[in-house]
Amino acid sequence: RKLKRVGNVVLSAHPSEFGSRESLSDACAKHQVNLQGADNNAAGNAPEQNAVWLPPAAVCAASQSVGFSQRSAARGMNLLINVNGTLLPSLPLAILAATEGSNRDIVVASDRALALGERALYTGNGYEVLPRNYYGRDDNPVFSTVSTTAVLEGSLDKGVLQDRIVLIGKTAVTGDNGDGELLQTATALSNLLEGEYLLRPQWLNWLEPGMMAAILVVVLAWLPGMPAVGAVLVGLMLATIVLSIQAWMLVAEHIWIQLGTAALFAAIAVWLASALRARVKSVEATHDDNTPADNAARARNRAEELDLEFSVLRQTAFTDDTKEKMYQIAFEHGRAEEFARAERVLRYIFQQDPDYKDVAKLLKQLSGQDNYESSPQAVSAAPETKAPTEKTPASDSIKNDKQMLGRYTIEKKLGQGAMATVYLGTDSKIGRKVAIKTVALAEEFDDAKLEEARLQFLREAESAGRLNHPNIIAIYDVGEDQDVSYLAMEYFDGVSLLQHAQRDDLLPTSWVMELIARAADALDYAHAQGVVHRDIKPANIMYHAASDDVKLTDFGIARLTDTSRTKTGIILGTPSFMSPEQLTGSAVTGQSDLYSLGVTMYQLLTGVAPFRADTIPKLMDKIMNAKPRRVSEIRDNLPPCVDSIIETALAKDPDNRYSSGRAMAMALRDCAKEFGGYS
Template sequence: MSKDWLWALAAIVVLGLLSGIGQFRGLDESLFNLFARLTPASPTPRIDLIAIDKRSLKSLGQWPWPRSTLARLLDIAATGNPKIMALTLPLDTPQVTPGLEALEHLSMRFKSEGLSEAPATLAHLGRRLPAPESERLARLGASLDRFSTQLRTTMNKLDQDRSLGLGLSQNHHVDLAYTYAPGVTQGAPETPLPAALTRNRLTASTLLKQASPPSAYTLDLPLNAFLTHALGAGALGGSAVGWGRFTGTPLAVSYYGQILPSLALLIAMQSLNLSTSDIRYLPEQGLKLGSLLIHADRSLRIHPRTYRGVGGSPAFKTYSFTDVLNGNVDPTVFRDKIVLIGPTDASADGLPGESRLELLADQISSILGQDAIYSPAWSRYPLMAGWILAAIYLVWLLPLLGNRLAGATAIALISALVAASFYPFYTYGIWYSPTGPALLLFAGFWLIMLKRRLYSGKGLLPGSNANLENMRVLGLAFQSQGQLDMAFDRFRHLPINEQTLELLYGLALDYERKRRFDKAHTVYEYIARHRRSYRDIRERMKRTQTLSEATLTPQPGSGDKIGNGGTLILRHSGVQKPMLGRYEVEKEIGRGAMSTVYEGRDPKIGRTVAIKTLPLSTEFQGEELEQVKARFYREAETAGQLSHPNIVTIYDAGEEDDVAYIAMEYLKGRNLTHFVGREDLLPVSVVLEIVAKCALALDYAHRHQVVHRDVKPANIVYNVDTGDVKLTDFGIARITDASKTRTGVIMGTPSYMSPEQLAGRKLDGRSDLFSLGITCFQLLTGAPPFHADTMATLMYKITNEAHPALNALRDDLAPCVSPIINKVLQKNPDKRFQTGRELANQLLRCARDIREQNL
């Protein structure tokens, strides 16, 4: 513990720097808002709000509304004789409707063509002409004069700005708002300020010497047509210029050396019948408004209170704009009130945030009630005392205390700091933030606690011994589930001892079984860093380094695809048997164009299985790979549901490093490709019985809505000793079909495909019977019925040419054989056997006749 003070000093320096650059500002604001919610405050009853709320927007349409609507509302509210009304909406751009634009263009054209002077000209000409012509000219002049008058009248009705200007001229107690962009100014403004601002500006000579209000670079003023008739105009700041309840809102802004009051200060001053000469700044206190003292800092900012009504109701009486406009509110409720008109926080989007009424109402009430939150100059002293207290605790007291007592003391000190900050806030409205010292106490305490545990070897957290046991158990669980990377991540957190080394060694062997030799090498290296002579890890490190490129999924560019030259079996002494899922791979027993078949073993029940692998990632990429994987599992599930004595049984299907595999019944015997040579032909009756069993298997599959698609000798296994026949590879054809479609070529040979399969039409069970017929033809004659030198010629023959006569190739066949073959090889599926059972019955009847003849 002798070095605890160094850690404490580091915490003080780091936390002090972070606090100095404002990194705790978010926490300060959260604490300020919490204090404000916990502190009761009563708003002045002199303020009412006319809110542009969601009801108004729904009733009157989306913003912006015609300004004549605002003028109508001002006229209605003015009948109640309010003290002051204030519009917080932006009025800095003209509101021109398409109709008004068209009429203005027409009026200009009317004048440019001289038609505005036409009545006088026509009257002058009429006096020189006879009576009939003179009367016609007089009527024409009168029509032009009426048209000009009507045009001006219609333009005035459509001129929204004129309507609002008239409304303001009839109600001389309306204040307007303007926004500004902060920035430093020099020299003189390009245009002089309008009278609505200059008559309300504060005495700059006194204020600028003692205070420094924020400077405005540009002012977004209402149009002169409005300012001319307004009582005054005040600055309205908000989140867009960085002002808020926590940061404070300025009571005035400086514009080219002129001090302009905020809208809140202007309204408060006018409501008290005061003038700008009644405002002065008192250093270290704030702004004096008549007899009121508004606590503010040198930048003339105040933190307005957050007022709330009783039972969650609004703090200020709020009337919907549409209710006032439609006469649902008696205007006399506004008598001698400050009426604020604008959007509320509950309004829809499209209205500027600076014009929200709630913050403005809180500012005015805080001024009139003299209860604004403020930070006096002396508030920095208790803040400094808090930092000193936290530093003394960390550097001097904490090293002397035990962990529990130190924690209790830290909690007590943090609570004392928060309480010492909340009491003046609640009682006097004085704010200073305790977050810096409180965070120093919290972070410093935990930093030193962490240092003590590390140096004492107890681990990072209390209860580390139990955590280590949980880590070991969790790692073993991940290892048993095949999630070896997650198991390794858990084992690395264990202390190095015999038990841990044993766990890591077993994990490395599992990596070898998964053909992840690079990962196995990493684990062996980890063991060697702690004990280089552990068991045989030196030899295993060399071996796995050599074999690190041999993985289940070949590396890009290796050219080693599983099922196409690649294999899971590595002939290297000492290498663990590979694993696919839960199966141990013993040896390779066959391979095809896209797949490799291995003999495997299920170690849990000791069952020998055949494992067919399909390296999908070498044939497909991206989204196509995911689609093929989904199809693979669907087809495997469908095939796994087939249960027939002549269909191979599917036990399991899965995926290992993008290699899909199917575990199925291990068959004894050989596939029929061993019996298609002329010297290897089976007896005719045996061939017919084999094909009949396949037909019955297909009939069963077709009744379960499964089409094989790839019936051929290679997919039929026959056990000569027992006579068992098994049809294999259900569903695999759909996966290989996807590869064929993608590459644009046909994998293997189409010799066993039906005409409709070659044409790409929708297939049913009769296509499988055609393929079975070709297989039977080849088993009987030693040659397929269709063959050619090119793929195109072969496909043409299958689709268009009749098969050779069976008796012409083999004259010793019984008469019942040829009709069966002729029917099953019909080009038109409707002329073939319609079901596998129908075909099987014919084959078995013919086989029985042949056996009877041979007796």
């Protein structure tokens, strides 16, 4: 009677494995929803629950409404259930109906929609809705709670419960019930009141797989042909679009689309496509590496590596180890049938040590000349059946029998390098002694580059010929005779500083600093005239100790280094002394000469190059990226300011080096004055 008198009590029914399986009593059945006008599909869409605990018939008759309470509705709640053929609303829906009438006001509009007065409730399959949880703090909970004791004792202010929906039950969380049955009911009721619940429409069953299929099509159709960076960007874009769609549908339409899986699928698909493409390319590369074109390319690359190694070795002391390395280079050239390259290396060894192994015999086989003495050893660098070369090297095209070259009488050979030979000569017109440097350009350059090399040689020789400085070898004349290009230069009876670049023959510190300062002055003058040397190294700095004169040489042919390589494989220029910008093919300015001068100074002070490696690629990488060891760590009697000078000269960025040769010379002389006690 008390329940009936209060008139606003809604009771709950619970699922049970042992409850009644019979039809509801008339007293409880009156709380079913209105099926008027609903089709059989609508009624059959509600999930069945045959066994339930229901209030006694008298209690059902006295209460305003009865609703079905699910044990756990944290992930989804059915607004209707079918109890032995009778549709009961969920407890939150029954409470909502009680605020506006009764359960009979709940109309089943379709198999996925209910109506309550003017309120339309759209649901998913099984009349399911998804709760949207609220998050509060301990000091500010989402729902207010009061204890039963306070209510029974009358200590609670009645205004607290006035005009409010009061849920009675346990607030404690027990078992695996998540937030607790009471809190879940409160959350679901608030969702229904505010229209904030989430839906999972039936069309999502094909939308979500369809989106994954679309992502797969995009990945397979476009990503394999994209670069790696592009593929990653497309993957990120796909994932962002998918997650943005999910966020918009959730906030604007209250529809929860499970696209997190699709976003993860997009990322994994991109990764798998990239991995597959890399694998395919690796397999294709492995297959293609065996084609004749690739084999030829590898052979060319290996020949070029050997050329670089030979060029570096030519700048080191001619020790037994150096001879053996050069001999092995020639042997490998011969095995690859690069006979011109092999002959060039062997000839260089023969000029330094005619009796080394079987170099003379191999040269005879390669060149067809009879003036090489043989050695008893027999290591063949080329097949003996190979036809001898018909070309005569520049060093042998001029005999030492007073032969004329232009207007100059050849007296004797003074020395020979990789592609040039120097003779002592006399100007027949004025009787002046000259040094004549000959270069057989026709031998060294392909026909396509020969004319360009000749013009460049003449052009640069003329430019260098205008240089007039006490520390630069003067060039008197330039010409071509017997297919040999030549420079007639000032004869300077000195030695190159290369012999003082070894640890056992180093010059005093103060001497080195002064010699480098004079070289810097000479470079400053040349740069002001628009001439860049491009190949500064100890071998191109001559010194006469008796007169204390120092001179730079080889200005006239330095520009030929721009062509980089001759057809016989000789590298023009010296990698150990090249600046980073020379190695990368960037524009070369006077700062490049100052870098090479810094390397020269380093070697004259320590006897070792600042950058050393066992292979050319490693050497080039060190020049480009590494810092050299400080000279003061190698030679303990160096003044500290030398480290600063070397560091500035060897800066990777040309803008961070000395602005001019004069600036470097001044720094050297200031350092020498300040630390004059060092030697």
